[in-house]
Amino acid sequence: KAGVTQTPRYLIKTRGQQVTLSCSPISGHRSVSWYQQTPGQGLQFLFEYFSETQRNKGNFPGRFSGRQFSNSRSEMNVSTLELGDSALYLCASSPGQGSDTQYFGPGTRLTVL
Amino acid sequence: AQSVTQLGSHVSVSEGALVLLRCNYSSSVPPYLFWYVQYPNQGLQLLLKYTSAATLVKGINGFEAEFKKSETSFHLTKPSAHMSDAAEYFCAVSDISGGSNYKLTFGKGTLLTVNP
Numbered sequence: 001k002a003g004v005t006q007t008p009r010y011l012i013k014t015r016g017q018q019v020t021l022s023c024s025p026i027s028g029h030r031s032v033s034w035y036q037q038t039p040g041q042g043l044q045f046l047f048e049y050f051s052e053t054q055r056n057k058g059n060f061p062g063r064f065s066g067r068q069f070s071n072s073r074s075e076m077n078v079s080t081l082e083l084g085d086s087a088l089y090l091c092a093s094s095p096g097q098g099s100d101t102q103y104f105g106p107g108t109r110l111t112v113l
Numbered sequence: 114a115q116s117v118t119q120l121g122s123h124v125s126v127s128e129g130a131l132v133l134l135r136c137n138y139s140s141s142v143p144p145y146l147f148w149y150v151q152y153p154n155q156g157l158q159l160l161l162k163y164t165s166a167a168t169l170v171k172g173i174n175g176f177e178a179e180f181k182k183s184e185t186s187f188h189l190t191k192p193s194a195h196m197s198d199a200a201e202y203f204c205a206v207s208d209i210s211g212g213s214n215y216k217l218t219f220g221k222g223t224l225l226t227v228n229p
Contacts, residue, residue: 004156033215043203046185056216067157090156094215101147102215 001027004093004105012111018079021108025072025093031055032074033102034066036090046089049074050096080111086112115140115206119220127228128182132191132227134223136178138202139185146187147217148178152200160202164188199227 005024013019025032033056035045045058049068066076072093078085088109092102120135145164149157155179160173168180178189187204201222208216 022212027139031215033217035217042221043205043217045216045218050215058216092157092215092217096215100215101218102158103159104149106154106156 002105003026004091004112006089006091006105006108009106010109010111012113013081014113015081015083015091017081018077019081019110020075020077021089021091021110023076023091023093023105025074025091026103029093029095029103030072031094031096031102032068032072033092033094033099034074034076035090035092036060037090037107038084038086043090046076081112086110115144115208116222117204117219118208118219119202119204119223121223122221123224123226124132125226125228126194128196129193132176132189132194132198132225134162134202134204134225136187136189136220137185138187138204138206140206146180147205147207148172148176148187148189149203149205150200151203151222157203160189194213194227196227196229199225201225 007022031050033048037043048056052068063079068074086105090107092104094100094102116139118137147162148160161170163180173203176191204220205217
């Protein structure tokens, strides 16, 4: 099976802009989670979607949002970008039930100038 | 809230030596515990996981970890380090408080350097 894919891999934006990142889970997986990785804060959970519904949410401002489509692909959006949003954004997919393992994609490196 | 502490942000070993990466967790319920590895400019790769079955868990690439409830620890070991093991390692615990097993709380990571 193909792994988790994320597009784009690299992105450069300026403050105030918005950005949309995309994640395609492993075929058959219904759960998609998003994480932000920065040198200062480490890996932090953003949110998790299962069958198009947000099932869990981390402690991030409302500028961070996401959605999941019927084919389980997910997008996350960050509006009004700030310098501190520069990070590696990781998507992880899972079948979605029980103690399932999360499988991570390669990430999208976002740089905000 | 659950938390994970990884002792030592940087561990350096010689090739062929024992690798020991420490992880302690805090959880009010039986946790699910994971070790992931991250190579430069890549995502996270699962090494192994503990989900309340055997306390000694074997993973990929010769790694294993032992769950010790009394010590709230889940240390990662490998008997003999290889140059290809150089990477950053993350310990994580899953949080089921929100009704989902999929909120992972990560430690700060340990960068493993392997010297020839």
